[in-house]
Amino acid sequence: MLSGKTVLLTGASQGVGRGMALAAGAAGAAVVITARNLEAAEGVAQEIRAAGSKALALRCDVTDRGEVESVIAATLQEFGKLDALVHNATSRFSGRGARLDKVTDEDWNDQVAVGLRATFLCAQAALPALKASQGSFIILTSNAGIEGSLPLPVYSAIKGAQRGLTKSLAREWGPDGVRVNAIAPVAFTPAMGKFFDAQPAMRDFIESGAALRRVGDPQADIGPVLNFLIGPDSGFITGQTLLVNGGATMV
């Protein structure tokens, strides 16, 4: 399905990013896995190569313009093109809960850097290659950006902002043949696992809130939706947020 396509993902060494990377590789794409932790990224790349697809692991701090530009350059050098950049990385403070009146500058600034500045840097750096490939820019957003989250107001703001960015960039880049979409997943991640370990009742709460009564799997449930968005069957879809959440939220 994605044979001949090259996909670069940020924050892809674990969780939803890793699952999407594995799914893209399984669909035949050449996959560039970027993360701050190169060793973990290399582990994902090895899994993809073991399954028979091409993969490249690169270290990248997405808040650093030079590093973002250099991973895109390395991708073009290795695979000759870039068909999709998937901005999935989130701040290490994303899950730090605090009601809005208790939010500090530290909470705010790091999430803004990884959530917003990095989206800007990735979008800007990828644009020439995406124009050339008639490719896609894809942002991982969240239900928090649609519904608002009491304990995660900063995350809500960032994820909502990314949806606004998705819509306007889709209109801006549409005439050039570049599509821009967002995915709002609910899927099991290591962070969610820790959360469930600490608060076992939350697993039931989250699962029972979904029409399908389960939390998604990054590779099996979210990956195919990413593959659809970067593949040939979604060429008329742009500016949209796809909610891949088992029916947790319906808009």
Next chain:
Amino acid sequence: MADMLAGKISVVLGGGAVGDAIGQGLARLGSIVFRSVAETSGAADLVVIPVVDPDGLNRRPLAEMDEAEWIRRCEAPLGAVRTALQEAHTVLTERGGGQIVLLVPTISMLGAADFAAYSAVGEGARSLAKAAARGWGAQGITVNCLALTQEQLAPNDNRTVTERKVPPALKTPELETDVAGFIATLATGPAVVTGTTMMLDGGDVMSV
């Protein structure tokens, strides 16, 4: 109606000419109006936060911005919304609750070419407002967004964008009379609406 807001203290945080017009409208309805939290005695009943970035009304392709301009157009204004909400929480809590009203642009919901930074601010502000509404409801604070068109937010800017060609169903609401009056209704009616976005555009956008 002239004394609808009598005894109410309102704060309109920023927003330039848009904030001025709303403030004048609220004053006409009887409110004492301040343009910053520092001017108050530390308490207020109503806080209006216009999410208006005059700089963002100029078309600017994302590809042409440098990092500093991105921060100025996107991150700084969204950060200002966060601090404005936190200030609002402080002064409203002093009075045992009240209303927060954000004025947001409809174009951030619809998307518009060369407005990516401002769209991010608008949609980020709406999500932040929802999180605030959820967090502060138990304290008697409501948080709602009123969405306005570019014609309302930047009437004198001939570079503003109109992506839509269908005329609104009603006349476009005036800031000082219609929009301020609607805010007064929200501030004096039963506190039963929070976390919502209402289109104060006279029936222009109906897709959301």
